[in-house]
Amino acid sequence: xxxxxxxxxxxxxxxxxxxxxxxxxxxxxxxxxxxxxxxxxxxxxxxxxxxxxxxxxxxxxxxxxxxxxxxxxxxxxxxxxxxxxxxxxxxxxxxxxxxxxxxxxxxxxxxxxxxxxxx
Amino acid sequence: xxxxxxxxxxxxxxxxxxxxxxxxxxxxxxxxxxxxxxxxxxxxxxxxxxxxxxxxxxxxxxxxxxxxxxxxxxxxxxxxxxxxxxxxxxxxxxxxxxxxxxxxxxxxxxxx
Numbered sequence: 283x284x285x286x287x288x289x290x291x292x293x294x295x296x297x298x299x300x301x302x303x304x305x306x307x308x309x310x311x312x313x314x315x316x317x318x319x320x321x322x323x324x325x326x327x328x329x330x331x332x333x334x335x336x337x338x339x340x341x342x343x344x345x346x347x348x349x350x351x352x353x354x355x356x357x358x359x360x361x362x363x364x365x366x367x368x369x370x371x372x373x374x375x376x377x378x379x380x381x382x383x384x385x386x387x388x389x390x391x392x393x394x395x396x397x398x399x400x401x
Numbered sequence: 402x403x404x405x406x407x408x409x410x411x412x413x414x415x416x417x418x419x420x421x422x423x424x425x426x427x428x429x430x431x432x433x434x435x436x437x438x439x440x441x442x443x444x445x446x447x448x449x450x451x452x453x454x455x456x457x458x459x460x461x462x463x464x465x466x467x468x469x470x471x472x473x474x475x476x477x478x479x480x481x482x483x484x485x486x487x488x489x490x491x492x493x494x495x496x497x498x499x500x501x502x503x504x505x506x507x508x509x510x511x512x513x
Contacts, residue, residue, distance in 0.1 A: 315501075322409070322505065322506075323505050323506075324405075324488055324503030324504050324505045324506055325445065325503050326503075327500075327501070330498075330500075332498065337498060338498070338500070373444060373445075379498075379499060387433045387450045387452075389435050389447045389450060389490075390447075390490075390501060391447070392444040392445050392446070393444060394443070394444050395444050397442075
C-alpha cells in the first residue's frame with residue numbers, strides 16, 4: 283500500500299511570498315488532515331477533511347491560510363502571504379474513517395512533510 | 402491544561418536498559434490511544450495502538466489506565482536504533498467525528 287505522499291519536501295521563500303503544499307492520501311482514506319509541527323512540539327491540527335468537506339478548520343489562520351480538497355482525494359494547503367513565524371514542518375495525514383469505524387482503533391498515517399523556511 | 406501531557410525528557414539510557422514513558426490525558430471521554438515514533442527530521446510513524454488490556458509487540462509494551470487517565474510505553478533491552486521522540490496520541494469521539502490530540506513527545510537517547 284502506497285503511503286501518504288507530500289510535495290515539496292523542502293521550501294525556502296522570502297516573507298510575504300505565497301507558498302503551496304500538496305498532499306495525496308492513501309487510497310481509500312476519506313479523512314485527510316493538515317498539521318503544523320514546530321521543533322520540540324507535537325503536530326497541531328490546522329484543518330481536517332471528511333471527503334471534500336472541511337469539517338474542522340478552527341485552528342486555521344484564515345486571513346492567510348487556505349486549503350482545498352477537490353474531489354475528495356488530493357489536497358493543497360496555501361499560505362499567502364507567508365510570515366517569518368510560518369517556518370515549520372507541514373504534515374499531511376490520512377485515515378480511513380466512516381460511521382462504521384468511529385469507535386475503531388484506526389490510526390493516522392503521515393506523509394514525509396514539507397519543511398518550510400521563511401527568510 | 403493541555404489535552405495530552407508528556408515528560409519531554411530527554412531520557413538518556415545505555416544499550417540494554419529498560420525505559421518507561423508515561424503520558425496523561427485530560428478528558429475521560431477519550432477512546433483510543435496510540436504511541437507514535439518520530440525520528441529527527443522525519444514524520445511520525447505509528448509504533449503501536451494501546452488496548453485496554455495492555456498489549457505487547459516484541460520489546461515494546463503499552464498499558465492503559467483509564468481510571469488514572471494515563472498510558473505508558475515500556476521498552477526493554479533498548480537498542481541504539483530506538484533513539485527517537487515518542488509521541489503519545491489520544492483520540493476522542495465527538496459523535497460523528499473523531500479528533501486526535503498529540504503530546505509534545507518524549508525524547509529517548511540510547512547510548513552505547
